[in-house]
Amino acid sequence: MSKIPLLGTGLNGLVGSKFVADFGDIYDFTNLDLRHSQQPTDITNQQQVYTALNNSSAKFVVHMAAYTDVTGAFQQTGDQTAPCYQINVKGTENLVRACNATDKHLIHLSTAYVFDGEKKEAYKETDSTNPIEWYGQTKALAEEVVMKDAKTWTILRIDQPFRNDIFPKVDTLHRIIEGMRSDQLHPQFTDHHFGPTYINDFVKIIDLVIRQRMIGLYHASSGESWTDYEFAKAVNNILQLDFEVRRGSLAKYLKTSRRPYQKNTALNIDKLKKFLDFKPRSIKQAIGETIL
Numbered sequence: 001m002s003k004i005p006l007l008g009t010g011l012n013g014l015v016g017s018k019f020v021a022d023f024g025d026i027y028d029f030t031n032l033d034l035r036h037s038q039q040p041t042d043i044t045n046q047q048q049v050y051t052a053l054n055n056s057s058a059k060f061v062v063h064m065a066a067y068t069d070v071t072g073a074f075q076q077t078g079d080q081t082a083p084c085y086q087i088n089v090k091g092t093e094n095l096v097r098a099c100n101a102t103d104k105h106l107i108h109l110s111t112a113y114v115f116d117g118e119k120k121e122a123y124k125e126t127d128s129t130n131p132i133e134w135y136g137q138t139k140a141l142a143e144e145v146v147m148k149d150a151k152t153w154t155i156l157r158i159d160q161p162f163r164n165d166i167f168p169k170v171d172t173l174h175r176i177i178e179g180m181r182s183d184q185l186h187p188q189f190t191d192h193h194f195g196p197t198y199i200n201d202f203v204k205i206i207d208l209v210i211r212q213r214m215i216g217l218y219h220a221s222s223g224e225s226w227t228d229y230e231f232a233k234a235v236n237n238i239l240q241l242d243f244e245v246r247r248g249s250l251a252k253y254l255k256t257s258r259r260p261y262q263k264n265t266a267l268n269i270d271k272l273k274k275f276l277d278f279k280p281r282s283i284k285q286a287i288g289e290t291i292l
Contacts, residue, residue, distance in 0.1 A: 003028035005057050006210075007104070009043055009095070010064030014169045015109065015161055019062070019203040026207070030056060033065075043091035046098075053098040060210050062107045063095055066139070070113070073135035074259045088138035089145070096150045105152045107209055112159035112195060112221070114140040117262025122195065122225055124268045125157075125217045132260040147217075154209050156202075156220040159265045163199040164289040172196060173290065176235050180243040187248030188228040195221040195266035196231065198286040204278055218272045224283050225266035231283075238287045 004027050010016040011031035020029050032041040032052050041052045043065060053061065067073060067084040076082035080089075092108065099106045113136035114129040131137040146153050162173035170178065173196075179185030197220070205220050226234075232245045254261055281289070 004210075005030070006060055006062065007032060007053065007056050007058045008062040008064060009033070009091070010066065010109075011062075013064060014163070014167055014171060015199050015202065016062075016064045017167070018163055018199050019064075019206055022200070022203050023207055030058070032061075043094055044086045046094045049094040050098045050101060053095075053102045053104060056102075058104065060105050060107060061095060061099055062109075062206060063092065064109045065091065066109070068135070070133065070135045071259060073138065074133055077134040084134060085138050088135075089141045092142040093145050093149075096145055096153075100149070100151050103151075105154070105213075106146060106150050107154045107156065107206065108142070108146045110143055110155050110157045111136070111139050112157055112219075112265035112267050113262065114143060114157070115262065115265065117264045119264055122223070122266040122268040123219070123264075125219055125271055132262065136262075143217075152215065154214055155217045156205065156209070157218070157267060158197040158202060159195040159221045159267055161197040161199050161202065162286075164286065165291045171199075172231075173235065173287065176232050177239070177241070177290075177292075180232075180236060180241045183243075185232065185243065185245070187246040188232045189248045189250040189253070190227050190229045191263065192228055192250040192261075193225050193264040193266050194228070194231075195223065195225055196283050196286075197221040198281060198283065200286070200289070201278075201280040204280075205272070205276075208275065208277065212275060214275060218275075219267035219269045220272055221267045221269060222280065222283050222286075223267065223269035223273075225264075226283065234284060235287055238284060239290060239292065 006027040073084040116130040162171040
């Protein structure tokens with residue numbers, strides 16, 4: 001059976017490369033990237049994006065490329081000429097226009113950082129966005145562009161993604177493992193909650209969206225809520241790393257930091273669960289699959 005053509009941005013990144021590796025027998029991937037050997041594509045260049053999409057028979061574009069360095073983004077606050085805004089907002093605008101012009105469905109990867117972090121419970125899709133730092137602001141602006149202007153679209157929000165194997169960009173899980181192995185892991189917050197996303201399962205959700213032609217906004221993390229401290233303890237215990245995890249305080253840290261920090265980014269996935277045709281692994285199960 002012939003493969004399904006599929007366009008994507010960020011297909012060599014933390015999430016995208018896992019998608020390509022796990023679904024390479026189903027999809028014929030084309031990465032919209034400046035480093036592409038035959039057709040280099042800069043997503044901040046409208047003409048290059050249109051040309052790439054117009055030359056493809058693919059019906060879907062999976063947009064995963066983003067400027068995700070939150071601290072680096074904070075240093076660019078308000079600068080629309082800097083990489084964070086150009087990639088996250090301008091790049092998304094260009095993809096929306098090109099998708100509309102070529103009749104393609106846009107699947108846009110977003111983040112829990114579009115919320116302010118003040119809610120006690122996990123965030124639902126119906127909760128209002130209110131980003132408190134520049135990275136979250138640019139991602140919220142990108143979401144607005146998709147929702148307002150795209151003819152057909154899906155937005156998938158995730159939080160703190162990690163995978164079971166080592167990747168050049170260190171993820172949430174492997175940052176903790178490295179910290180423990182080097183005895184450099186700082187005290188972990190007990191008053192900060194997040195919703196870890198297991199990439200090995202998340203890429204199945206992307207495939208699900210394509211197969212079922214799901215439209216709209218979905219939270220697509222694990223649906224679990226963890227403190228940094230409890231997550232690190234689970235990593236230590238499950239992987240038997242023999243490290244003493246120390247307690248830390250976000251409230252105390254914020255007194256020393258200029259950059260705002262959300263207290264809670266956990267996501268409620270009840271809406272997504274109605275469409276799932278596979279059983280996602282729990283975070284403890286996911287940690288147990290880690291390749292050391």
